[in-house]
Amino acid sequence: MASGCKIGLSILNSDLASLGADYLYLDAFCSQHHLWSPCGRKEAQDPFFDMHMMVSRPEQWVKPMAIAGANQYTFHLEATENPGALIKDIRENGMKVGLAIKPGTTVEYLAPWAHQIDMALVMTVEAGFGGQKFTEDMMPKVHWLRTRFPSLDIEVDGGVGPDTIHKCAEAGANVIVSGSVIMRSEDPRSVINLLRNICLEAAQKRSLDQWNHKESSVSAYEISFLLENKNITYQIVPQLRQCCFSEQLFIPVTKIHFAECSKRLEIGVYYIFSDAI
Numbered sequence: 438m439a440s441g442c443k444i445g446l447s448i449l450n451s452d453l454a455s456l457g458a459d460y461l462y463l464d465a466f467c468s469q470h471h472l473w474s475p476c477g478r479k480e481a482q483d484p485f486f487d488m489h490m491m492v493s494r495p496e497q498w499v500k501p502m503a504i505a506g507a508n509q510y511t512f513h514l515e516a517t518e519n520p521g522a523l524i525k526d527i528r529e530n531g532m533k534v535g536l537a538i539k540p541g542t543t544v545e546y547l548a549p550w551a552h553q554i555d556m557a558l559v560m561t562v563e564a565g566f567g568g569q570k571f572t573e574d575m576m577p578k579v580h581w582l583r584t585r586f587p588s589l590d591i592e593v594d595g596g597v598g599p600d601t602i603h604k605c606a607e608a609g610a611n612v613i614v615s616g617s618v619i620m621r622s623e624d625p626r627s628v629i630n631l632l633r634n635i636c637l638e639a640a641q642k643r644s645l646d647q648w649n650h651k652e653s654s655v656s657a658y659e660i661s662f663l664l665e666n667k668n669i670t671y672q673i674v675p676q677l678r679q680c681c682f683s684e685q686l687f688i689p690v691t692k693i694h695f696a697e698c699s700k701r702l703e704i705g706v707y708y709i710f711s712d713a714i
């Protein structure tokens with residue numbers, strides 16, 4: 438699965454650096470030769486800076502951003518003719534790679550690069566300024582990506598807050614950018630925590646749904662192994678979420694501990710249990 442749930446604080450409309458978010462999301466614009474990027478104070482310990490490069494010719498800012506201390510360089514697919522070379526350059530400059538698509542760009546264009554990037558960004562507003570209205574129509578793109586790339590970090594950006602994050606998280610986004618809603622709140626930390634909890638809950642539900650999906654294709658598993666020279670057989674009935682231990686003891690599948698099992702336990706079955714725990 439993608440690596441946890443992260444809430445990114447967009448400081449486009451603010452100069453605050455950290456209010457308990459998992460990373461800072463810095464938007465950058467450019468004129469022909471000059472880059473404008475807001476600077477937050479580096480108050481957080483070891484902050485993670487994700488640079489959202491809303492620029493044409495993103496190639497030109499890779500090195501300066503790396504020198505400035507950016508951790509991730511997120512560029513727009515629409516802004517470059519050679520995404521492959523740019524991805525390579527970003528990596529060679531020691532940064533992670535984010536690839537963004539604008540609302541009007543079809544998600545299939547991103548797919549060929551999905552295995553080479555760390556994060557896909559599905560914009561839910563036109564890039565440019567904070568406080569815009571969330572576009573729910575973008576959620577099928579998120580779902581499409583999540584279905585095909587289960588371990589990819591998928592970020593959404595634009596109009597995301599407590600009222601809209603459910604839609605993003607349910608569609609499969611695990612990295613959430615939020616700006617105005619957090620900044621306007623009297624208690625930004627609690628908004629961030631609320632967003633993170635909603636995102637985590639949706640991720641847990643997705644795992645459970647996957648487990649249920651696996652279950653529906655199998656009626657029962659049987660595994661045997663030796664324990665203290667005795668041949669022990671488990672019969673597992675996934676639909677009941679129960680396990681029959683030598684036909685005597687029924688225990689919920691989620692509570693089985695395999696620490697004492699012999700090495701003859703089948704690896705495949707072990708994975709099924711660890712998913713459920």
Ligand SMILES: O=C(CO)[C@H](O)[C@H](O)COP(=O)(O)O
Pocket residue numbers: 447449462464489491562563564565566567568569594595596597614615616617618
């Ligand atoms: O990239 C952006 C705009 O291009 C902003 O980061 C983004 O829209 C976040 O702000 P808000 O939560 O206020 O929509």
